Amino acid sequence: QVQLQESGPGLVKPSQTLSLTCTVSGGSISSGIYYWNWIRQAAGKGLEYIGRIYNSGWITNYNSSLKSRLTISVDTSKNQFSLTLTSVTAADTAVYYCARAGAGFDSWGPGTLVTVSS
Amino acid sequence: DIVMTQSPDSLAVSLGERATINCKSSQSVLYIPNNKNYLAWYQQKPGQPPKLIISWASTRESGVPDRFTGSGSGTDFTLTITSLQAEDVAVYYCQQYFTAPTFGGGTKVEIK
Numbered sequence: 001q002v003q004l005q006e007s008g009p010g011l012v013k014p015s016q017t018l019s020l021t022c023t024v025s026g027g028s029i030s031s032g033i034y035y036w037n038w039i040r041q042a043a044g045k046g047l048e049y050i051g052r053i054y055n056s057g058w059i060t061n062y063n064s065s066l067k068s069r070l071t072i073s074v075d076t077s078k079n080q081f082s083l084t085l086t087s088v089t090a091a092d093t094a095v096y097y098c099a100r101a102g103a104g105f106d107s108w109g110p111g112t113l114v115t116v117s118s
Numbered sequence: 119d120i121v122m123t124q125s126p127d128s129l130a131v132s133l134g135e136r137a138t139i140n141c142k143s144s145q146s147v148l149y150i151p152n153n154k155n156y157l158a159w160y161q162q163k164p165g166q167p168p169k170l171i172i173s174w175a176s177t178r179e180s181g182v183p184d185r186f187t188g189s190g191s192g193t194d195f196t197l198t199i200t201s202l203q204a205e206d207v208a209v210y211y212c213q214q215y216f217t218a219p220t221f222g223g224g225t226k227v228e229i230k
Binding site for chain 2: 037046047048049052061063064097099101103104105106108109110111
């Protein structure tokens with residue numbers, strides 16, 4: 001049973017960089033079968049897809065609205081993947097989830113709240 | 119991007135009654151070569167991540183009660199809860215994975 005766990009700072013100042021890591025246990029991130037994803041949800045709002053990385057040469061796909069500020073990377077030695085979002089504003093305040101996708105997002109981390117505030 | 123539109127935004131249903139949620143995609147999510155609809159449904163309860171309940175438009179995930187049924191094809195899809203239970207109170211989302219994933223806006227299901 002794969003498990004995912006987000007980690008990173010809960011508070012980021014405006015204009016700075018948000019960095020989160022997702023640690024995967026119970027399965028290899030390098031298996032090539034799945035996509036590894038980031039999704040966020042502002043308080044009281046719906047789900048917003050951020051982007052993904054997958055092992056076909058470690059290709060990334062990003063939400064076009066975030067693409068200029070976003071990087072998703074992988075550390076196979078630690079079985080982790082990461083999100084970096086630059087130049088954050090209050091609009092980036094949300095619960096950030098990492099999730100595994102095959103046919104749909106079948107495994108999720110519990111989520112981590114990131115607040116952008118000075 | 120494919121836009122997913124859910125309706126209604128919320129609904130209140132009596133215990134034991136039927137709840138129906140609709141989801142429409144801005145373009146077809148049916149892949150003709152394998153005749154599969156790249157459409158999933160999720161259930162999200164407060165303070166929890168979403169839970170995948172249906173994939174391929176109509177395939178229930180393991181452990182999901184059979185009162186949850188997904189149907190539809192192409193651009194129009196429905197999630198039906200045939201006999202609403204108290205534990206079904208949640209927000210439900212549809213999501214397409216035909217192209218870069220996108221979600222519907224969600225439907226809040228409450229008890230009348």
